[in-house]
Every structure is written in structure tokens, then in C-alpha cells.
Amino acid sequence: xxxxxxxxxxxxxxxxxxxxxxxxxxxxxxxxxxxxxxxxxxxxxxxxxxxxxxxxxxxxxxxxxxxxxxxxxxxxxxxxxxxxxxxxxxxxxxxxxxxxxxxxxxxxxxxxxxxxxxxxxxxxxxxxxxxxxxxxxxxxxxxxxxxxxxxxxxxxxxxxxxxxxxxxxxxxxxxxxxxxxxxxxxxxxxxxxxxxxxxxxxxxxxxxxxxxxxxxxxxxx
Numbered sequence: 001x002x003x004x005x006x007x008x009x010x011x012x013x014x015x016x017x018x019x020x021x022x023x024x025x026x027x028x029x030x031x032x033x034x035x036x037x038x039x040x041x042x043x044x045x046x047x048x049x050x051x052x053x054x055x056x057x058x059x060x061x062x063x064x065x066x067x068x069x070x071x072x073x074x075x076x077x078x079x080x081x082x083x084x085x086x087x088x089x090x091x092x093x094x095x096x097x098x099x100x101x102x103x104x105x106x107x108x109x110x111x112x113x114x115x116x117x118x119x120x121x122x123x124x125x126x127x128x129x130x131x132x133x134x135x136x137x138x139x140x141x142x143x144x145x146x147x148x149x150x151x152x153x154x155x156x157x158x159x160x161x162x163x164x165x166x167x168x169x170x171x172x173x174x175x176x177x178x179x180x181x182x183x184x185x186x187x188x189x190x191x192x193x194x195x196x197x198x199x200x201x202x203x204x205x206x207x208x209x210x211x212x213x214x215x216x217x218x219x220x221x
Contacts, residue, residue, distance in 0.1 A: 013036035019060045021103065021123025021153050021205075022048075023075070026064015026221040028131055028143045029070065029107045033117045034215065038086060039110040040045040043094040058091060059124055061105060065089075070127065096120070101130075131221075138179050143220035145174050151212045154180045154187035158210045162189065165208075169201045186212070 030036055042061055044052050050059045060070075062078040066085060074081060082089060096104055101122035110116050120133035131141040134149065141147060148166075152158050159178070166173060172194040180187035197216050206214045 003063070003076075019056050019075070020070040020127035021125075021129050022057045022060035022105070023064040023068065023070040023072075024127065024129045024143060024220045025105055025121045025123060025131075026061045027067065028063055028064075028121060028129060028217070029068075029109060029117075029119045030067060031143075031218045031220065032119055032131070032134060032141075032149070032215060033111055034115060035111045035113070036067060036087075037065055037109040038088065038112045040087065040089040041092065041108040042089060043092045043106035043108070045094050045096040045100050045104040045106070048103050048105055048211065050081075050216065051094040052091070053143045061085070062089060065109075116159070137186070139183075139188060140177050141190055141217065145194070146196045146219050147193065147217045148189070148191045148197055148202070148205070149217055150189045150209075151214075151216045152187055152189070153210045153212070154182075154184055155210055158187075158208075159189065161208050161210070162191070162205055165201065165204050166191070166197070169198070169204075171197055199215050 057078065059075050059078040062082050063072060063075045066081060066087065068075065094106060101124060103123040105121060107119045109119065118135050120130060121129055121131040123129050129143055131139060135140065139149065139153065142219055150162060163173065173191055174194050175192040177190045178187065202214055202216050205211060
């Protein structure tokens with residue numbers, strides 16, 4: 001536990017959950033997409049949906065999508081900058097059910113190159129965040145450490161191939177979580193690392209036969 005976990009983050013806004021956490025959700029979503037979005041459909045659940053204007057959550061999410069940090073003094077005017085930067089955005093209310101955290105957002109993002117990504121994440125308190133779904137696939141991603149996200153065929157040896165590739169490159173694994181739709185179907189790994197993973201290593205992992213896709217996701221804390 002760090003001192004920021006106790007006293008909260010340095011930030012602009014009235015609430016660490018509704019502003020600082022929202023900025024970090026935007027930052028993490030942008031990192032997952034791989035570039036700043038040019039279109040963002042933002043669906044708000046629970047407390048986010050009820051108080052997003054009063055607590056500045058709307059501006060905070062936009063700020064994160066544009067790459068700003070939680071202490072950026074421009075956050076209250078994020079909508080003006082979004083329009084200047086060509087970011088098309090819209091807000092909607094959504095009910096994701098009782099299992100979803102009250103401070104949850106569902107992003108539908110589009111990049112300039114046409115890449116698209118759907119991301120569900122929550123602000124869980126004290127400026128901390130967790131992404132729980134990417135393109136319909138369950139994950140657990142906090143943004144505390146740089147991470148690799150793979151989508152692959154659930155077959156023997158895939159984990160060993162990926163982890164050995166990282167080991168041979170001198171990259172130390174901090175945590176690893178595995179998810180799969182069903183036995184022999186599609187699966188995913190979220191591998192948090194102690195340092196950023198060079199693009200050439202991402203390319204090596206991407207070239208593995210069983211790998212469908214791989215993303216490098218930068219830390220946002």
C-alpha cells in the first residue's frame with residue numbers, strides 16, 4: 001500500500017472516485033484502444049449515471065480519453081478541448097445490473113485508423129480503477145503496472161510460450177490472470193510486468209501461432 005492509497009490522489013475535482021478515477025478510466029481505455037479515440041460513446045451506470053454532471057465525471061472521462069492526468073487544470077473545460085481536437089462524444093445512461101460496481105462506465109471507442117474497442121471499467125475508490133471487460137471478454141486490469149493482454153486459443157503450451165518469450169527478453173512478470181470462454185475455446189491472459197514491454201517483444205508474441213491478438217497497456221498510476 002502506498003501513501004496515495006491512504007490520502008488519495010493529487011487531482012482536480014470534488015471526488016476521487018468520480019473525477020480522478022474517471023480520468024484514469026479514460027486513460028486506461030485509450031491505452032487499451034492503442035491510440036486516442038476520435039469517437040467515444042460513453043455509457044454510465046449507477047452512481048456515475050446519476051451524478052456525472054455534478055461531480056464532473058463527464059469532463060474527467062473526456063480528459064482521460066485525451067491523455068490528460070487527474071491533476072490537469074483544464075479538466076473542467078475538457079468538452080471544449082474535445083471539440084477542438086475532433087473528438088466526437090456522447091453520453092448515455094445504462095443499467096448493467098446489480099453485479100456491476102456503482103461507478104461503472106462502458107466505452108465504445110473508435111480510433112482514427114478505424115480500430116474499435118468496447119471497454120467496461122469501474123472507479124473503485126481512492127482514484128483506483130479496474131477494467132473488467134474488453135470486447136465482451138472478462139478481464140481484470142487495474143492500470144497499476146504495464147500489462148500485456150492476449151487473446152488466444154485455449155490449448156496446451158500457450159502460457160509457456162508467452163512467458164518464456166518474456167523471460168528470454170528479461171521482462172519480469174509481476175502478476176498473471178487467465179480467463180477463458182470454455183475449454184478449447186478462446187482465452188485471455190492479463191500479464192502485469194515490472195517494466196514496459198518493448199514493441200519487438202510484443203511482435204514476437206503476436207507471431208505465435210496460437211495468439212489471435214496481443215496488446216501492450218501502459219500503466220496509468
